[in-house]
Structures are given as structure tokens and as C-alpha cells.
Amino acid sequence: MASELCKTISVARLEKHKNLFLNYRNLQHFPLELLKDEGLQYLERLYMKRNSLTTLVHDNALEIVCPEIGRLRALRHLRLANNQLQFLPPEVGDLKELQTLDISTNRLLTLPERLHLCLSLQYLTVDRNRLWCVPRHLCQLPSLNELSMAGNRLAFLPLDLGRSRELQYVYVDNNIHLKGLPSFLYNKVIGCSGCGAPIQVSEVKLLSFSSGQLTVFLPAEVKAIGTEKDHVLPLQELAMRTLHHTYHASLKDLDFLSPVSLPRSLLELLHCPLGHCHRCSEPMFTIVYPKLFPLRETPMAGLHQGRTTVSFVAYCCSTQCLQTFDLLS
Secondary structure: HHHHHHHOOOHHHHHHHHHEOOOOOOOOOHHHHHHHOHHHHHOEEEEEEOOOOOOOOOOOOOOOOOHHHHHOOOEEEOOOOOOOOEEEEHHHHOOOOOOOEEEEOOOOOOOOOHHHHHHOOOOOOOOOOOOOOOOOOHHOOOOOOEEEOOOOOOOOOOOOOOOOOOOOOOOOOOOOOOOEEHHOOOOOEOOOOOOOOOOOHHOOOEEEEEEEOOEEEEOOOOEOOOOOOOOOHHHHHHHHHHHHHHHHHOOEEEEOOOOOOOOHHHHHHHOOOOOEOOOOOOEOEEEEEEEEEHHOOOHHHHHOOOOOOOOOEEEOOOOOHHHHHOOOO
């Protein structure tokens, strides 16, 4: 069936229509010949909805999208919803023209960090998967306008999510572990109904801070949580900020720093900081100073009508920024 399908799709047809529909064909194997077809350089849209695929290329289970997907350099719309995918290959980051990526209703546990290299990506839908975290690199997507991650297992969001002016729509409904939204998302269009439900302590073992009866979880990269009484930054944080300021112009080449002088995890943070102060935009690497603004106390409370218990959280770089930050200013 695959070979017959390939015969019906000529290079000329790909040039003309730039679309390839493999929907509802009950395919059990992806037609490998298509990946070798030079006509794929013109392909902009690939639809593979509701099939019986067990392999995408020879001897690879459908849970693993083949690395050859990165060869579709002109692809603009990729919809892989309703499959059994467990993760995406890093080569997805090679799709520089990709504008729409729909991978909802799969089995994804996380997203590839190289996804932030999809500089044209505008719409990302990852609803109904098994995501427990979102790479902070995702905040670097310059064109992302809409991000939907409803129905996952998220307990926290990247501290910089919403810092980009391009990102205007964020949907994280029905992530029951999620209790805090970065304050950058304030004044965006947010879907967060069904978040913040009570959970057992044993279910999630993450760094957290509490304010009143609310406990908010933080990304694993956060090493310490500062308070208004902590006026002196840890030495490690001071060193990281100094290195970042000194070598900010040459962060693409950090060969001068070896794993001996700086652990690999900290080297990666120099490339992509944990977050930026919500007050002054100072990069932060190991410590944050959080400040809660319960949604029920903001003008947005009426929009959600009690369907969520989340709060906006400002992540600041110092006690001074913590004291002066105001969500409404």
C-alpha cells in the first residue's frame, strides 16, 4: 500500500499543492519512499491523523518520530494529534519555516529543547499529553503567539513564560498540580480552569514555597528561595551573574569555561538563564525571590468564576525588586 501511495504523489503535485494528506488511510507503515523524494523540499503541510501506524520508518516504533522529519525544511504546518508518540526528536528544531505544530493527545513526557530553534513557530498545541515540565528554552521562541498545554501533569511553568510580547494566548487548563502562573502572563489571554486542585504531598516532590495555605512548585533548576530578610545573594549566584554580564556578547562560545571550573548544569544556565527578574529584567540563575498575587484578588477573578485556585507569581532577583514589584503597575 505504501509503494502504491508513493506512485500517486509526484514531485510535480507536491510543487503545486505543497500538501500531503495521509489521514484515515489505515497505514501501518509510513511510506519511506516519500522521505527520499526530492519533492519534499516543497512540502509545507503534512497531515497524518488517525492511522494505524506502528512504524514511521523501518524498525522504528511510532512512539519515535524519525529524525528525517528535519529534512522537511519548507514544512509550515505539522499535525500529529491522536497518535502514540512518547517524544519528539531534536531534529524538529530544524524546521525553520514551521508555523503550526499540533501534537495533542499523545504520550509525550516532555518537549525537545531544540524546539526553540523553530523561529517561525506561531501555534503550539500539546493538549492531553503527560507533560510534567516545559523547557525554559521555549520562552525564546520569537514568533510564538498561542501555546496550549491543557490536560497535562504540569506542576510549574518556566519563569519567563509570557515575557515575550508575541505570546498572547496561553492555555493550561486541567493541570491540577499547577498552582502558580508567572506574572508575565498577567494581561494575556489565559485558560487555567481546573488548576490548583488539592494533591497529596507524595505525588509531587519538587522545590516549593508557601504563602498562607497555598504552596507553589518551582522548576528543579532553582537552588534557593529568597525572602525579604535575605539581603545578601549566595556566592554562586553572584558568580553566575558576573560571568553573564562579562561574557554576555560571547555566550555562544563558552569553550573558555570547562566543566572543571563550572558544572555543566551551570554552563547551560549561562546560555539560557533560569529566568529574568519580573521587576528589572536582571537574569537569575540559582535563586529567586517569589511574590504571590492570588488570582481572586485581581481584576481577572471574575473571568474564571472560582474554577481555579492559581495565583500569579512574580519572580524577582533581589529583596529590593521584591518589595517594589506591583502586578498592576
